[in-house]
Amino acid sequence: MTPLLRIHGLRKRHGERTLFDIDTLAIEAAGAYVLTGVNGAGKSTLLRTLAGLERVDACTVEFEGRSMPLYPYPKALRRAIVFVHQHPILFSTSVFHNIAYGLLARGDSRRSVAPVVEEAMAWAGVAHLRDTEPARLSGGEKQRVALARARVLQPRLLLLDEPTANLDGPAREQVMALIPTLLDAGSSVVMACHDRDLIGLPGIHRLKLRDGRLELR
Template sequence: MSVLLGVHGLRKRHGERTLFDIGQLSIEAATAYVLTGVNGAGKSTLLRTLAGLERCDSCTVEFDGQRLPLHPYPKALRRAIVFVHQHPIMFSTSVFHNIAYGLLARGDSSRSVAPVVEEAMAWAGVAHLRDTDPARLSGGEKQRVALARARVLQPRLLLLDEPTANLDGPAREQVMALIPTLLDRGGSVVMACHDRDLIGLPGIHRLKLRDGRLEYR
């Protein structure tokens, strides 16, 4: 398996505290990972750093064999890496337009976007909510819309922050059922989570952030 993303010397400080100091992080292509660790270990910050939402103090990056900076965050990574927040922010329009937003922002035509969004809504089980204001959605429905919004962008690397946190049983199961299918297009997924069932999914590689260091399991 080839390395999709390799990061060396990834350090992040909060004031006087070193949140993490990771000598090497390697994410292989078409592979799923869970990132575990106690609350406050820096899991969310690590994902946000990889997505360009937090600045790393020191690191070098290779993406798909090309050496790139993490700051300023390069366009190649912005197109290839998508971050899904634990509490996704939704625009007060409709489910359809929320999922379409990223494609339209890239300059794709409305005509080409429509069938892609329709397919993504069917995949996420939210087609019946097509014209609904996201403010009226449940937590599980919002998470499925967020996954569909990420999926249409066809990311090479998808970063999920606690995708099943605070969901009830049926909603959690619906979201969990979608996650393995995110690999169908050959991308990689890294999920920060505490969910034992997610951690135990077949074929999932484990990463643990402990005392600022990254352990491979």
């Protein structure tokens, strides 16, 4: 089976230091992966590279069997890959408009967007916060809004940077419960994390970044 995404020769340097040098990274369609490694190993930078937010040295990319460059970042990847930051940046509007933003930016009509956003808010358990300003949300609520904002875009690949970090017990469990449903919807998910419960979810493949190399475990 052809992987959803395969990258060859993925290399990133910070000054004289090689942060990572990865011969091949392959992500299967509807696959779930955790990316582990010590602090400073380059996990977040790797996710940002895949999302087109960090430039890397020359490499080759195959997306759904089609060859393309990673830089300039291709439109096909920009539409298919969504990155969710550990500390999501939300606009100072409302929960509804934050979730709707990406769809409206793509040119979807407000009429078609509204029911999609309503369904996503229900999925994320934030429907009761529909008109709330993000500044009033807890960390767990912000993370669930960010996941809903990503989900409505129907990404082929979702990149999550420490999705449960700094959340209390109930909030962490609420976010964790959403992950399997993203996979059920057909998205591949790669999560940089240290959370043992996320790492131990059924069917999760473990990628470990160590000394600049990527190990599949």
